[in-house]
């Protein structure tokens with residue numbers, strides 16, 4: 001029996017820990033200290049580090065953790081990941097015998113050019129690509145890549161649980177409500193997110209189905225979102241990709 005726990009790190013990162021009663025794997029341990037504290041207090045051995053991309057707030061704890069646990073480090077083959085032992089790309093799998101887990105790898109470039117996601121039994125660990133009600137900034141990849149990656153994730157089954165690497169949901173909902181004021185699901189989601197945050201609980205995991213109902217970056221083809229993007233831009237978008245590009249730039253300045 002596995003459990004998944006959120007270990008808060010820095011200001012708004014989550015290190016996701018997948019564990020049984022003996023072993024644990026950590027997704028994107030940007031800081032070793034909070035994870036070490038958790039592993040030690042729970043008596044767990046770290047058997048794998050799973051990195052989604054190379055940013056320091058995701059890989060910063062790698063070397064210290066590897067030193068202590070001699071664990072393999074998985075990450076995107078196209079990026080430099082400190083201590084990486086197993087470079088991965090789409091189609092490959094990660095086998096974690098101690099945890100009895102096999103994870104699939106998806107390529108989702110855009111936020112960084114080699115960004116990957118891990119999919120395990122209806123659970124998606126998507127780093128900084130898809131956020132609760134938002135998406136990552138496009139730093140290294142192209143807008144086309146980011147849009148295609150988000151469409152790929154939105155095609156996963158609706159009940160797929162989405163484990164994002166940052167707690168950005170509430171701020172993202174504020175932007176989403178600006179873009180799509182007529183979407184009643186957003187009002188409900190905002191109330192739920194505020195109640196969770198008030199109790200110091202993560203707003204995650206989300207689900208693909210909830211993101212498709214509320215996340216403007218997955219809804220560029222919905223008429224209210226498309227028209228909102230059109231109004232925000234000097235030139236009318238010709239397709240969903242162009243509407244996505246307008247929304248992404250709008251959010252950067254929001």
Ligand SMILES: [Zn+2]
Nearest residue numbers: 053055111128
């Ligand atoms: Zn990042």
